[in-house]
Amino acid sequence: MSTLVTGSKEHAIAEFQRLRKYLLGSDALKKLWLKLSPTEQAKLGGSLRVAHHQIGTAIPVWFHLHPTNTQTRTVVELAVKLFSYPIDEAEWLLRELGELPTDEEEAQRVAIERGDLVILRTSQSVFLDRELQPIEWGRKYMIWDFFLTSCERAKAGQLIDRSCFGDRVYQNVVSDRLNKLGDVPGFPDELIMRYEEAGLQTQRFNYPAHRIHIFDD
Structure with a gap:
């Protein structure tokens, strides 16, 4: 085991x-580009030159592909991906810097x-303050989607507006679905209070x- 794994914060x-x-550095971006899929490369403009000019170095490029990542997790993931950084050291770094483990089950726990x-997508489960919330989603699929979208946008530092829900939605879709979210049995008032008007x-x-x-459970 590396001596780093037992190191201090x-x-x-x-x-x-x-x-x-x-x-x-530029070498890291070149290495990353070679490891990306054609779909990922297309999202970055289709060429290394365009990606570097429009987005920047390896860190912002990876963050562009994974916008809900923190900078810490982005750096650690890139270290593992680009130069085979040891997994035990990666886990140590994540732990010491306040991030979740890479193993998904352990990260959930x-x-x-x-x-x-x-939030667990498939089962539509929501945990808050260490407790599974007794939310009765029933067939309210659009309201579940509204809450899930809210969480995704918050993680990415983005606002929630009608464009989040397609081209053919009505003008007041955001306020309407927020009101309906508040009416879902068991949905925590604490989370409703977190919504703020932003325009x-x-x-x-x-x-x-x-x-x-x-x-994704």
Whole structure:
């Protein structure tokens, strides 16, 4: 086992800064580009030159593809992907810097134990303050989708407006679905209170992005 794995938080910060400095170089972006799928490359403009000009180095490019990542997780994921950074050291870095583990089941467990807002897509389960919320979604699929979209937008630092729900939605779709969300049996008032007006027919789900976790259960 690497000696880094037993290091202090100060060691973790120093190691993170070392990795970040390397990833800001042009060589890292070139290596990343070769590992991306054609679909991912297309999302970045279709060429390395365009991606570098319009987005930047490897870190913002990876963040562009994974907008709900934190910078810490982005750096660690890139280190593993680009130069086979040891998994045990990656887990140590994530742990010391306050991130969830890479293993999804363990990440779910840790996030729930921390009291974060945890959403499981398939089962439509919502955990808050370490408890599974007794929400009765029933057949309210559009309202579930509204809440899920709210969480995704909050993680990405984005607002919620009608464009989030397609081209053919009615003008007041956001306020209407927010009102209906508040009427869903068992939906926490604490989460309803997190919505804030942010413009005409626009809302912000003001929940800390680093405390929202969405899993495909």
